[in-house]
Each structure stands twice: as structure tokens, then as C-alpha cells.
Amino acid sequence: MATERSAVEARGVTKIFGHGPDAVRALDDVSIQIRENEFFTLLGPSGCGKTTLLRLIAGFELPTAGEILLEGEPVGHLPPNKRLVNTVFQSYALFPHMTVRQNIAFGLEMRGIDRATINPTVDEMLGLVQLAGYGNRRPSQLSGGQQQRVALARALANRPKVLLLDEPLSALDLKLRQGMRVELKNIQQQTGITFIFVTHDQEEALTMSDRLAVMSQGRIQQLGGPHEIYEQPVNRFVADFIGDTNFVLARVTAVENGRARCRSDSGLEFDVVAIADVAPGREVTFALRPEKIRLAKTDTPSRAKVVQATYVGTDTNYVVELADTSRLEVRVQNALDGHARFQVGDHVSIEVPAGAARMLMD
Amino acid sequence: MAPASDILPTGADRAIAMQRAGINLDEHEAQQRRRRWMLLSSALLAIIIFGICPLFIIVMYSFLSPDDYAGVKWEFSTDAYVQFLFERDIFEESVRVFNTAYLEIYGRSFLLAIYSTFAALLFGFPAAYFMATRPPETRNLWVFLFTLPFWTNLLIRTYSMLIIIRDEGLINIGLQKLGIIDQPLVMLYTDFAVGLGLIYSYLPFMVLPIYASLEKLDFRLVEAGFDLYASRYRVLRRIIIPLAKPGIIAGCILVFIPALGAFITPIMLGGGKNLMIGNLISLQFGSSRNWPFGSAAALILMAFVMIALMFYVRTSGGGKVRAHG
Numbered sequence: 001m002a003t004e005r006s007a008v009e010a011r012g013v014t015k016i017f018g019h020g021p022d023a024v025r026a027l028d029d030v031s032i033q034i035r036e037n038e039f040f041t042l043l044g045p046s047g048c049g050k051t052t053l054l055r056l057i058a059g060f061e062l063p064t065a066g067e068i069l070l071e072g073e074p075v076g077h078l079p080p081n082k083r084l085v086n087t088v089f090q091s092y093a094l095f096p097h098m099t100v101r102q103n104i105a106f107g108l109e110m111r112g113i114d115r116a117t118i119n120p121t122v123d124e125m126l127g128l129v130q131l132a133g134y135g136n137r138r139p140s141q142l143s144g145g146q147q148q149r150v151a152l153a154r155a156l157a158n159r160p161k162v163l164l165l166d167e168p169l170s171a172l173d174l175k176l177r178q179g180m181r182v183e184l185k186n187i188q189q190q191t192g193i194t195f196i197f198v199t200h201d202q203e204e205a206l207t208m209s210d211r212l213a214v215m216s217q218g219r220i221q222q223l224g225g226p227h228e229i230y231e232q233p234v235n236r237f238v239a240d241f242i243g244d245t246n247f248v249l250a251r252v253t254a255v256e257n258g259r260a261r262c263r264s265d266s267g268l269e270f271d272v273v274a275i276a277d278v279a280p281g282r283e284v285t286f287a288l289r290p291e292k293i294r295l296a297k298t299d300t301p302s303r304a305k306v307v308q309a310t311y312v313g314t315d316t317n318y319v320v321e322l323a324d325t326s327r328l329e330v331r332v333q334n335a336l337d338g339h340a341r342f343q344v345g346d347h348v349s350i351e352v353p354a355g356a357a358r359m360l361m362d
Numbered sequence: 363m364a365p366a367s368d369i370l371p372t373g374a375d376r377a378i379a380m381q382r383a384g385i386n387l388d389e390h391e392a393q394q395r396r397r398r399w400m401l402l403s404s405a406l407l408a409i410i411i412f413g414i415c416p417l418f419i420i421v422m423y424s425f426l427s428p429d430d431y432a433g434v435k436w437e438f439s440t441d442a443y444v445q446f447l448f449e450r451d452i453f454e455e456s457v458r459v460f461n462t463a464y465l466e467i468y469g470r471s472f473l474l475a476i477y478s479t480f481a482a483l484l485f486g487f488p489a490a491y492f493m494a495t496r497p498p499e500t501r502n503l504w505v506f507l508f509t510l511p512f513w514t515n516l517l518i519r520t521y522s523m524l525i526i527i528r529d530e531g532l533i534n535i536g537l538q539k540l541g542i543i544d545q546p547l548v549m550l551y552t553d554f555a556v557g558l559g560l561i562y563s564y565l566p567f568m569v570l571p572i573y574a575s576l577e578k579l580d581f582r583l584v585e586a587g588f589d590l591y592a593s594r595y596r597v598l599r600r601i602i603i604p605l606a607k608p609g610i611i612a613g614c615i616l617v618f619i620p621a622l623g624a625f626i627t628p629i630m631l632g633g634g635k636n637l638m639i640g641n642l643i644s645l646q647f648g649s650s651r652n653w654p655f656g657s658a659a660a661l662i663l664m665a666f667v668m669i670a671l672m673f674y675v676r677t678s679g680g681g682k683v684r685a686h687g
Binding site for chain 2 (some may be wrong): 080110111155178
């Protein structure tokens with residue numbers, strides 16, 4: 001779906017706020033290529049630099065080092081009003097003294113487009129975000145979700161090359177947020193505009209994006225498709241930030257035929273593809289998703305015991321204590337009658353299927 | 363007074379409690395009403411004593427005759443108002459001649475006040491914008507520095523202005539030393555000097571309300587404007603100024619009204635050559651000893667201001683109703 005031409009590119013971008021000892025390095029040598037017509041997400045905890053990167057692309061901030069390119073052209077010299085990029089702000093930033101129509105028409109008016117073209121465009125946008133008939137209201141007369149749509153329509157009306165979305169769903173309640181996710185994705189596919197979406201919500205990132213970049217401490221930790229990010233986290237931060245993860249320390253016992261066999265103190269065995277520099281005796285960390293661990297009840301007292309069970313609807317989350325008192329989180333789907341398959345106190349055996357564990361390169 | 367209503371139960375509970383206690387409900391109502399009036403009385407008294415009474419006295423005086431040694435005689439007369447537009451003929455008492463002298467004073471005062479208000483807005487808006495865009499921790503310092511000179515007595519500030527702009531003042535000496543001019547520029551005792559004095563005196567009344575509304579302005583809206591292709595001028599014109607409008611209006615009213623009635627500045631910097639309304643009124647209560655005419659002049663000024671404000675409300679108030687409706 002996405003073509004190979006890059007709509008936005010950052011080359012070695014560093015951004016430092018402040019001076020001297022108080023200086024904060026918000027972005028640290030970030031390079032990234034965002035393809036045309038792509039739904040790209042910048043995901044990370046607050047303060048990771050994702051919003052700063054967005055503001056650099058919009059032109060609200062200038063990089064301390066490195067450069068931003070739009071469609072292959074450096075834009076360092078262009079102020080925000082000269083960039084064919086529009087932003088949907090986290091706070092929506094709708095003009096309170098203008099009607100919905102006037103808000104949506106604002107960008108077109110500023111570009112000197114004539115009234116005869118503006119009016120149908122505004123109507124089309126109102127239809128696109130399902131707000132036809134709301135044109136003469138003031139932003140203050142709309143609900144949060146409706147304001148959010150107006151902000152989206154106001155940005156899209158300009159048919160920008162790239163649409164920047166700064167946590168646009170964070171102020172909405174859960175139900176509305178889930179609906180808007182689908183809607184945003186649909187609009188992106190309908191319009192074919194490159195979306196750069198900033199969020200700290202991993203579920204949002206995984207469900208909407210074509211590709212995403214996980215950021216932390218001003219750096220990109222991993223870049224890839226949702227599946228790749230979830231299944232093959234490259235380091236402890238990514239594995240921890242996306243989904244739930246058990247971290248298990250193990251020692252390499254043997255390396256043969258490109259596979260490494262490892263064993264943890266608690267007795268868990270892993271058989272994984274060997275990374276280049278692993279050698280027997282070395283300690284490595286494994287990331288283990290709770291839903292990939294298999295449990296089976298044993299009658300004989302085993303080394304693992306269920307110590308906690310939390311019912312979460314379709315599944316039950318168990319905490320299993322191992323021989324060395326380390327604990328493992330396991331998620332198991334409930335039986336068809338809705339009952340949990342294990343009880344607290346049950347002795348269980350643990351199986352880690354091949355490929356379920358991910359060796360981290362920390 | 364004790365906050366009795368806090369102690370008593372409310373509504374129906376209270377009514378039942380009252381009945382049980384054998385207190386007549388009507389009597390209770392009356393008691394409540396009395397208490398409400400007592401609480402309101404201080405505000406009402408202030409309005410009556412300091413607002414309505416003086417106004418009533420002024421209206422009354424304006425329809426009486428002047429006494430020989432100041433004060434008024436209790437004889438009804440509309441002379442004060444007639445005098446505003448007509449002059450008695452020197453030779454024939456009964457002949458009245460149309461006289462525009464007072465209208466001119468009013469006209470000049472209005473013009474000067476309008477110019478001063480406009481100039482104060484021109485200088486005040488950027489100053490307010492500057493202060494409002496400083497980081498929050500230094501903002502109060504800027505406001506403090508800006509208002510500091512205005513803690514000095516008005517007479518002293520006006521006198522300093524006089525020293526700066528007189529023929530041998532700072533500006534003229536400076537320009538002569540630099541060789542830009544040969545003869546001193548005559549600034550003192552002109553309308554220009556009065557205007558300058560008015561602007562300087564009332565600038566804070568323009569800056570502070572504008573600052574207050576700009577400080578509340580969400581600067582993300584400014585970013586949104588830039589993001590939507592607006593130039594700096596258009597962001598100012600279409601976003602910042604409309605949102606600062608309440609402050610701008612308040613500032614203009616707060617400068618215009620006192621500037622219109624100013625009398626210290628015109629005397630000191632205008633040299634008393636060209637009277638302003640304030641001087642005219644003060645003269646009537648002072649050396650001219652014509653209290654009725656002074657009262658009439660003040661009431662005519664009030665009428666003009668009210669007409670101007672009503673005109674303003676009619677023209678821009680409609681828009682405002684739409685804006686909030």
C-alpha cells in the first residue's frame with residue numbers, strides 16, 4: 001500500500017532545550033524515514049521526545065542539529081505557515097471566536113483560495129467527519145468528540161501532504177476513543193494522506209499504524225510494523241512498554257547449528273535462534289509474553305505453584321511462583337463455561353513453546 | 363450578623379421546624395425579608411450616598427441660579443443650559459447670540475481624548491503583548507516595573523514631562539546639540555503636549571486590561587494559526603486581536619473617560635490657553651463662581667459620554683451577543 005518515496009525524513013536530528021546544566025536533550029540524533037500514504041505512529045512514554053519530533057516537522061521548533069526534509073526537500077528555512085503540513089493539536093486549539101465553518105475554512109482562506117471553492121470544501125469536510133449541520137455552531141457548543149472532529153476537518157481541509165496528530169484521542173473517553181481509531185484509519189485510507197500520529201497508548205499504536213517507531217529518552221528504540229514490534233522487541237524497553245512481558249534471566253548452556261539452548265535458575269529451558277555473539281556461559285535476558293506460556297496441571301507436587309489468579313473476562317491472569325521463588329505472569333483463556341482453568345494452590349508444569357521467548361540484546 | 367441561615371435547616375425542614383416551634387410562617391417570611399434588606403443595606407447606602415445623591419444635587423444645582431459669592435440661590439432657572447449655547451448681548455440683555463465657544467471646548471476635548479486613547483492603544487498593545495509573552499516567572503516583574511512610575515504623584519509626573527518637552531528641555535537641547543535643529547521645537551503649551559501628557563498619565567489603564575486578556579490567551583491558538591498558513595500579521599489580526607477584544611475595549615473606555623475630564627494635564631502642559639472640559643468645569647466652581655453652569659457643563663459631558671457608549675454598544679454589542687450566543 002505504501003510507496004517507497006519518503007514523505008518526511010529526519011536526518012540526524014538533535015534538539016536541546018535550554019542552556020548549560022539545565023539543558024534537556026529532547027531528541028538525540030534521530031534519523032527516520034516516513035513513507036508516503038503511510039499511517040506512521042511515534043509511540044513512547046511522556047518526555048520521550050515524540051511530540052518534539054512532531055513540532056520539528058510542523059516547524060514550531062527548529063532542530064539544534066540535523067535537518068528535516070519534506071518530500072525530499074530540506075525545510076529548515078520554512079516557517080510553519082509555509083509548510084504543506086497540518087496539525088491536529090492535542091488540545092484541538094479550535095478558534096473560540098469563530099464558528100465551526102469559519103474554523104474549517106481558515107486555512108483555505110489564508111492560502112487565498114476563493115470563496116466559491118472554500119464553501120464546497122468545507123461542506124465536504126463536515127460530511128467526512130460526520131458533522132454536517134453543525135457548521136454554524138461555536139466550538140464551545142460541541143462535545144469533546146465533536147471538537148476533535150472539527151480539528152481533524154480543519155487540518156484535512158487543506159489537503160496537506162502530511163497530517164500530524166498530537167495525541168488527538170487522549171482527551172476522549174474509552175468508547176469514543178475506540179470509535180475514533182477506526183474512523184481515523186478509514187479517513188487516512190480514504191484521503192491517502194500521510195498520517196504521523198503521536199501517542200503514548202500502545203494499543204492505539206498497534207491497531208492503527210502501518211509502521212511505528214518506539215521512542216524513549218530522545219532516541220528511536222525500534223522501528224517496524226506492529227507485528228514485528230510486538231513479536232520481536234529488540235530490547236528490554238520495547239518489550240516492557242508494548243504489552244505485558246516477563247523478563248527471565250538465563251545462562252547459555254550450549255550453542256549448536258545456529259541455535260542456542262539456555263536455562264534459567266528457576267529451571268525454565270529456552271531453545272532459540274542464536275544471536276551472533278552468544279557463547280556458552282553467557283547470561284542473557286528473555287522476554288516472555290504471558291499469553292504464550294503454557295500451563296498444565298500436575299498431581300505430583302512440582303516446582304511451580306499458582307499463587308494468584310485474577311479474572312479478566314475472557315482470560316485469567318495467573319501469577320506462578322517458581323522453585324527459586326521468582327514469579328511468572330501467565331495469561332490463560334478461560335474454559336468455555338467461563339471458569340478459570342486453574343486455582344490458587346494448584347501445582348503446574350510450565351512449557352515455553354519454541355519461538356515464544358525472545359532473546360534481548362541489551 | 364451571625365450567619366443564621368447556616369445553622370438553620372433549609373427548605374421544607376425549616377418550615378416544619380418553624381411550625382412545631384409555633385412560629386407563624388408569614389412572620390418568618392417577613393423576618394427573612396428584613397434580614398435580606400439589612401444585609402443589602404450597606405451596598406444600597408453606598409450607592410445612594412455616593413452615587414445617586416451627588417448626581418441629584420448636581421442636577422438640582424444646574425437648574426438653579428448662581429449666588430453672588432459662590433453657591434446657589436433657590437430660584438429655578440434654565441440659564442445654565444442656555445448659556446452653554448447662547449451668549450447675552452453686551453448691550454441688550456434680552457438678546458441672545460449663538461456662541462460656539464463651549465461647544466469648541468467640548469469638541470477639542472473629545473478629539474484630544476480620542477487621539478490619546480488611540481495613541482495609548484497603539485503603544486499599550488505591544489507593551490501588553492510583550493509582558494504577556496514573557497515566561498510566567500518574570501511576568502509579574504515586568505508588570506511591577508511597568509506600573510512603578512505610576513506610583514508617583516500625577517503632578518510630579520506631569521511636571522517632569524514639562525521639563526522634558528519645554529524649549530530648554532531635554533529633547534530640544536539634545537536635538538540642538540546634535541545639530542538636527544537650530545531653533546527649539548515648540549512643544550510645550552500646545553495640544554500636542556496635552557495629548558502627550560494624557561497618554562503618559564493613562565497608559566497603565568490601557569495596558570493592564572489588555573495584558574489581563576492576553577495573559578489568558580491560549581498561545582496554542584497562535585500556533586494553530588501559523589499551522590493553517592496564516593502570516594504573522596494575519597495571526598495578529600484574525601486571532602490575537604479578536605481574542606483580546608474585551609481587554610482592548612475595557613482599556614479604551616478606561617483611558618477615554620478620564621482623559622476627557624482631565625484638568626491637571628491641560629493646565630500644566632496646555633498652559634491654560636486652550637481649555638478642556640475639566641478646566642471649564644473647575645473654573646465654574648472656582649473663580650467664575652457659577653455653580654449652576656459648572657453643574658450643567660458636567661451633566662452635558664455625562665450625556666455625551668453616555669450617547670457615545672450607547673452608540674458603541676449598538677454597533678459592536680450586537681456582534682458580541684452573537685459571539686456568545
